[in-house]
Amino acid sequence: MRNEKFDAIVVGAGMSGNAAAYAMAVRGLKVLQLERGEYPGSKNVQGAILYADALEKIIPDFRDDAPLERHLVEQRFWIMDGTSHTGMHYRSDDFNERTPNRYTIIRAQFDRWFSAKVREAGCIVLCETTATRLIKDWSGNVTGVYTDRAGDTIHADVVVLAEGVTGFLGTRRHLRETPKPDSVALAVKEMHFLPEDIIAERFGLTGDEGCVIEAGGTISRGIPGLGFLYTNKESISIGIGCLVSGLAATMEKPYDVLDAFKHHPSIRPLIAGSEVKEYAAHLIPEGGFTAIPPLFGNGWVVVGDAAQLNNAAHREGSNLAMTSGYLAGRAIADIKDRGGSMVKDNLSLYKRMLDESFVIKDLMKHKDIPRFLHANCQSFFVTYPKLISQAAQCFVRVDGTSKLDKEKATSAAFFKARSGWGLISDAVRLARAWR
Structure with a gap:
């Protein structure tokens, strides 16, 4: 491998890395993919959501053999305080379509399947191999990588950095900055195993139908963050992600936050009697558009989580990762086809x-x-969740108090907590940010 040169080296075998390697290999490029894990997905025990549209553009017939858990027919959004949740549900039989739009998956299984497709396309996949440094020539162009295999060096025309948000290749060579604590979240997750029929009964599901719950509020203890629950065939993925800077400022322990979420009265019955077999923690990019680093340079491109490509507002990550990897692979193949070199322009x-x-x-x-x-x-992770819960309980509780008095009490609670100007300001600023 030391004296062999490749058209491209892909560092990482996650969603973005696999998409990039596949896109180049099917176009006939000589591609090497490096993965530090024992096998692709070995570090990803958790469940996740797969967005079909992004993968369908890469592998149109993926549904024939991909390890899919459940297709999602119901989405629940919960605003939680200590004892309750106020929710919005959307469920539609339209999602029981011939080619469903979203699925739950187990990343360890799915990444291995995706990697097999990459190999079938002609890519060489080398596991248990860490790329330790980028190789640069006298003019500063990236020309390959050093690995931890007895000083092994591997050369290529271009290196695709799909190393995840914690990857150090790009930061070590100052291609991008180390992510700041306020631009990454730490997600802690568990896999709770239950019989398939019990999961179906608890969530009102039939066949391979699935349900997702996403929750915000006091569960993150005043730290920007969200809780989530995904239904798989014979397991439930549950977790919570909080901004790293918030965890550091409050000294909250991530597992304590997850444990409290699991024991919340609205969550506890859904996982009762389950057996916990897997636990994982990993960083998720949360900085959004303003945190995106330089995406390309002489001899390199960066994709997926390493490029901070995660839509925190819509809780989407895998589709952005796959799309960025796929487009990077296509771009490199197009440049190759017209005889161009892998320079920045x-x-x-x-x-x-x-x-x-x-x-x-x-x-x-x-x-x-x-x-x-x-x-x-x-305001948005403590005050408003409590006010919304109080307002909902006041509305549904029948205790001899007149409806007019209830409305006055609810309005007074909001004005006391945020003031009239504060309420208007919050609404306007949120609307502007969302737009």
Whole structure:
């Protein structure tokens, strides 16, 4: 391998890395993919949501053999305080379509399947191998990587950095900055195993139907963050993600936050009697559009989580990762086809393709949401969830108090907590950030 040169080296075998490697290999490029885990997905025991549209553009017939858990027919959004939740549900039989739109998956299984497709396309996949440094020539162009295999060096025309949010190759060579604590969240997750029929009964599901719950409020203890629950065939993925800077400021322990979420009265019955077999923690990019680093340079491109491509406002990550990897692979193959070199000017094609996709358009639309929530976390993760719960309980409780008095009491509680100007200001600023 030391004296062999490749058209491209892909560092990482997650969603973005696999998409990039596949896109180049099917176009006939000589591609090497490096994965530090024992096998692709070995570090990803958790469940996740797969967005079919993004994968369908890469592998149109993926449903024939991909390890899919449940297709999602119901989405629940909960605002929680210590004892209750106020929710909005959307469920539609339209999602019981021939080619469903979203699925739950187990990443360890799915990543291995995706990697097999990459190998079938002609890519060489080398596991248990860590790329330790980028190789640069005398003019500063990236020309390959050093690995931890007895000083092994591997050369290529271009290196695709799909190393995740914690990857150090790009930061070590100052291609991008180390992510700041206020631009990454720490997600802690568990896998709770239950018989398939019990999961179906508890969530009102039939066959391979699935349900997702996403929750915000006091469960994150005043830190910007969200809880989530995904139904798989014979397990439930449950977790909570909180901003790293918030955890550091409050000294909250991530597992304590997750444990409290699991024991919340609205969550506890859903996982009662389950057996916990897996636990994982990993960082998720949360900075949004304003945290995106340089995406290309002489001999390199960066994709997926390493590029901060995650839509925190809509809780989407895997589709952005796959799309960015796929577009990077296509751009590199197009440059190769016309005989171009992997210099910065040519690799700007990747950025142009990404700008024209939904990825950058969506992130740009919500570019102000992360900063707005971080600056107003006490209001939106503590005060409003409590007020909403009190208002809902006041509305449904029948205790001899007149409806007019109840309405006055509810209004007074909101005005006392935020004032009239504060309520108007919060609504206007949130609307502007969302736009």
